[in-house]
Amino acid sequence: MTFNVTDLRSHFPSLATGVAHFDAPGGTQTPRAVGEAIARTLTGPLSNLGGEGIRSEVNAEDAIAAFRAAYSDLLGVPEDGIVYGRSATQLNYDFSRTLAKKWQPGDEVVVSRLDHDANVRPWVQAAEAVGAEVRWIDFDPATAEVTWESVEAAIGPRTRLVAITAASNLLGTKPPVRAIADAAHAVGALVHVDAVHYAAHNLVDVPALGADLLVCSPYKFLGPHCAVLTASPQLLETLTPDKLVPSSDAVPERFEFGTLPFEILAGATAAVDFLAQIAPGDALSRRERLRASFHALEEHEMRLRKRLEEGLAGFGDAVVVHSRAADRTPTMFLTLRGRRTWDAYEFLATKDVLAPAGSFYAYEAYHRLNLDDPDGLRLGLAPYVDDDDVSRFLAGLAAFLAS
Structure with missing residues (x-):
């Protein structure tokens, strides 16, 4: 096609x-349809969420539902496993702090020298805060390939989480994510995949990658500035973020703090629809x-x-x-x-x-x-x-x- x-x-x-x-790895240009979706939603009618069925409230609810459905299709995951975030950096910080509540001294967290710092520093700092140790997956500068010896040396019985990119934003390298995930799962560790660069060039298949958690950023693939995290609803149910008492405890809403930017959600949805229309064939x-x-x-x-x-x-x-x-x-x-x-x-x-x-x-x-x-x-x-x-x-x- x-x-x-x-x-x-x-x-x-x-x-x-x-x-x-x-300059696309830093953020793509945006098609007209995305801007129009943002403007159309923002000019409404639009209100905060409510329960009376007023059109402006319904529009806000519809924007959220459409967003979750679109990223369910883009990533190949359930709709209730889609979490909105301001940026991948913000999501990684939020989830690293939440996951670290279950870590303790002697536990190990594995990060990669191939990664954007947004998938390194949040995990390193969270590990340091609880006394967990940090281990590193390395790559060979001569080939830009991950060295499997470093993977084997880094992942062990005390590993609690492995953070790895699906594609390097600097070099483009796609490491063997599934093999790394299998090694992590063999010792009971979770796998967090940064697909921010990868999702701009390949259709993400979260189960195929073996990711327990995965992040991507719509502004890298024609959308507005925001990010998405996905994890199974069952995993999300086990995580307890710091949040306001009156806010929803439902999954995935419990991880989305404050009023959502409904217009940005609409723009992110429009980006997925635009991608789906580029060369759809008979699908x-x-x-x-x-x-x-x-x-x-x-x-x-x-x-x-x-x-x-x-x-x-x-x-x-x-x-x-x-x-x-x-x-x-x-x-x-x-x-x-x-x-x-x-x-x-x-x-x-x-x-x-x-x-x-x-x-x-x-x-x-x-x-x-x-x-x-x-x-x-x-x-x-x-x-x-x-x-x-x-x-x-x-x-x-x-x-x-x-x-």
């Missing part, structure tokens, strides 16, 4: 600026339409990634690509020999090409690479990136290297 990228781009008002966007269910669309998107993005890789190879040893894992997303992290990537970022911006430089909150991964350049250039593809964008980036980088 293929799709027409020119038609797709027409749904994104921001692309009229002419900027070639390679009837939204889940199957999403599967077909993600398949088409993956083919499109991987073809463009190959073009980028071939183009970068043409620069010889002037460009060092650190994204080398066999299985990875269409995200590439590179440095330039003898040149600062921050200078390249600024130069490309003058050509209306946005390819950001930095370490992108992947604190452990960046330091594990032991780079001389204080920054690196990250190229991230999205559904709306086309061949002209790729050509403009390669031409812009060539001009920078020649300057």
Whole structure:
């Protein structure tokens, strides 16, 4: 199944600026339908939740229900296992503190040097607060692959939780999440998967990944700024967060603090519906339409990634690509020999090409690479990136290297 990228781009008002966007791992551009859903819900009528059936109250309830249904379909989980959050960082902090109530000195928590710091520091700090020990899953900087020896060394009888990314936001590496989850479950540990980067490029299947808890962020796949956590309702029932006394104790509401932003929920729902309409084929269910669309998107993005890789190879040893894992997303992290990537970022911006430089909150991964350049250039593809964008980036980088 293929799709027409020119038609797709027409749904994104921001692309009229002419900027070639390679900044998708930090947040994608947003289609018109998502903005319209936000505006439509916000202008209502809209009220806080109530029990009298007034239209404005019903609209709020409908926004919540539609949100849970949409992310149930996107992630392949029950609707009552969907928790709204302001960000993945916020959700990880909330759940790390809640889970840590059951940890004690001598317990072990496993984190990964491949991860965004949002899936590292909350767990490390929660472990430290209760006297639990922290163990590390490592990766090989030469290959950007997780080393299985470090997995075996990190997970043991005292492991209570393993936090692992489904795809590195810096390098694109997809570690063997299911194998890691199986090793964790064999010793009775929970597995928390950060799918923030992964969900932008692959249809998430929570049971297939073996995740007990999983987070993703709609603004990485065409939606508004918010996040989603999913876990089985049975697991959520065992967790007791700190919350206000009058607030609901029902699952999943007990983990959603304060009044929800109903308009953001509507925008996040619209993003799922937009994805499902990209290349749906003859599928009837939204889940199957999403599967077909993600398949088409993956083919499109991987073809463009190959073009980028071939183009970068043409620069010889002037460009060092650190994204080398066999299985990875269409995200590439590179440095330039003898040149600062921050200078390249600024130069490309003058050509209306946005390819950001930095370490992108992947604190452990960046330091594990032991780079001389204080920054690196990250190229991230999205559904709306086309061949002209790729050509403009390669031409812009060539001009920078020649300057």
